[in-house]
Amino acid sequence: MTRRKALVVVDFQNDFAHPAxxxxxxxxxxxxxxxxxxxxxxxxxxxxxxxxQDWHPADHxxxxxxxxxxxxxxxxxxxxxxxxxxxxxxxxELVAGIAPxxxxxxVLKGFEPGIESYSGFGGREFTGAAAGRxxxxxxRESGVEEIDVAGVATEYCNRETVLDAVRLGFRVRFHTSAxxxxxxxxxxxxxxxxxxxxxxxV
Ligand SMILES: [Zn+2]
Numbered sequence: 520m521t522r523r524k525a526l527v528v529v530d531f532q533n534d535f536a537h538p539a540x541x542x543x544x545x546x547x548x549x550x551x552x553x554x555x556x557x558x559x560x561x562x563x564x565x566x567x568x569x570x571x572q573d574w575h576p577a578d579h580x581x582x583x584x585x586x587x588x589x590x591x592x593x594x595x596x597x598x599x600x601x602x603x604x605x606x607x608x609x610x611x612e613l614v615a616g617i618a619p620x621x622x623x624x625x626v627l628k629g630f631e632p633g634i635e636s637y638s639g640f641g642g643r644e645f646t647g648a649a650a651g652r653x654x655x656x657x658x659r660e661s662g663v664e665e666i667d668v669a670g671v672a673t674e675y676c677n678r679e680t681v682l683d684a685v686r687l688g689f690r691v692r693f694h695t696s697a698x699x700x701x702x703x704x705x706x707x708x709x710x711x712x713x714x715x716x717x718x719x720x721v
């Protein structure tokens with residue numbers, strides 16, 4: 520089935536979007552109704568729906584604890600994080616408000632100990648097999664040319680996913696009311712960068 524459009528919901532997982540999550544993005548719980556509205560519209564139109572999820576081993580390179588550092592310390596220029604979204608844990612699951620029946624493809628990323636990927640395009644589909652399709656393959660093979668992007672966090676995984684999508688030639692619409700940043704000012708800078716790259720900001 521050829522579907523011209525897709526909705527990509529970025530990292531709307533308990534550790535980021537539930538107040539009890541280990542790396543809760545302030546206000547992310549309050550955008551669930553907006554995410555739900557995008558999901559319902561996408562399903563109503565017959566668009567493809569893809570979610571991305573951080574899916575880390577317990578000793579992932581992005582974790583401060585892996586290096587014996589306090590969380591948020593810079594290491595080789597990269598911020599290190601509290602332990603989050605460990606594969607199979609509650610924190611790694613999509614928030615309960617997203618029904619599995621609403622999702623066509625789940626793309627997991629950062630599942631190898633030494634590899635970090637903020638971008639959904641660095642992930643692969645969850646199939647139970649070692650090597651599922653990556654996000655670009657899923658979109659191309661479904662005939663998708665336009666994608667709507669929403670989720671968290673704006674200056675990290677939203678930013679990288681949107682910029683990669685534009686580079687790959689997709690038309691991209693970023694939904695600011697269905698997204699949240701860790702740091703508001705950094706989020707605004709990321710949105711300006713997305714717009715400069717050619718994404719539509721709505
Ligand atoms: Zn992560």
